[in-house]
Amino acid sequence: MAFALEKDKHYTYRDYLTWPDDMRCELIDGEVFMMTPAPLLTHQNVAGEIFFQAKSALRGKPCQALIAPIDVRLPRHGEADEETDVVVQPDVMVVCDSNKLDRRGVRGAPDWVVEVLSPSTAGRDHIQKRRIYERHGVREYWLVHPIDRLLTIYRLIGGEFGKPDIYELQGATPVEAVPDLEIDWQAVLPYLPSDDLT
Template sequence: MAFALEKDKHYTYKDYLSWPDDVRCEIIDGVVYMMSPAPLLVHQEVAGEIFRQTANALHGKTCRALVAPLDVRLPRHDETDEETDEVVQPDVMVVCDPGKLDRRGVRGAPDWVVEVLSPSTAGRDHIQKHRLYERHGVREYWLVHPGDRLLTVYRLLDGEFGKPDIFELQGITPVEALPGLEIDWQAVLPYLPSDDLT
């Protein structure tokens, strides 16, 4: 089945729900951003290890670790899902408010979001999603750069992301928004590309 987008149309989650299952995309400010058919293996392994550590740490607690593909609808006010013009699929996230979870995924901002950068989506993760997550109140936003072995961390303060902290992917990094949760990069290192494979 052919899939075509109308030029200059403002899209919503209602449109999104009508599209074929094999169409992978996100909507930010009513603009559709197509996603690649499937991420690279390194992306999946790094995201999977971060999710594994997070899920293990939160087992039996109120906060829930979730992993893509899972829709996160981000209404600006009280609009219905069908009217919402922002829906994304973060690689890894934690949601502490059970009221934000429903059969379709998440409605409202996760507490912590991790995006593992891929060449095709890095610009969107750094720019559009940075603004999106800040606007909706994500408490902490991590960008993992597998090829560069770097981590960029944004934390929400007074409704805005401050200047980012940048770390090498080594040792242990705590998630400040979720006391007691930390990521051990030693377990991630085997999945990172060597310099000649990035």
């Protein structure tokens, strides 16, 4: 039986919980954004290597690295879970406050979020999700561009993302929001598309 969403309806996490398990989507300000059935291998390998490095670096420390798919609910101040209209699934994240973790995933802003860009989601990651992460207090937001081999970093300054820093994917980049964590791009390079495939 096919599942259909109502056009122009404002959805909340209450609705989200009733949808089929195989329906992968994000909820941004009440609007549903369907996710591709399965990301490309490059995307998964890059996200997996970043997660592996973060998980390894943070073993035995208070901060915890997580990888999609995992629901991150971003309620407004005092808003009940069922009423929140923002549910996202960042590719990789670190949460340092264990009170934000529960059986459903994460409630509240992760400290560090990484989105590995795909052609089908790059616009949403750059615009809607950047705005959402800023509004809800994500301290550091990374956008990894596998094809261009670039990294864009937004850091929260005074409640707003400042001007982004842009780097080539080389050497190692420290995560300012998470002590003792840096990403070594040399280990990621084998998973990036070669120039003759772009």
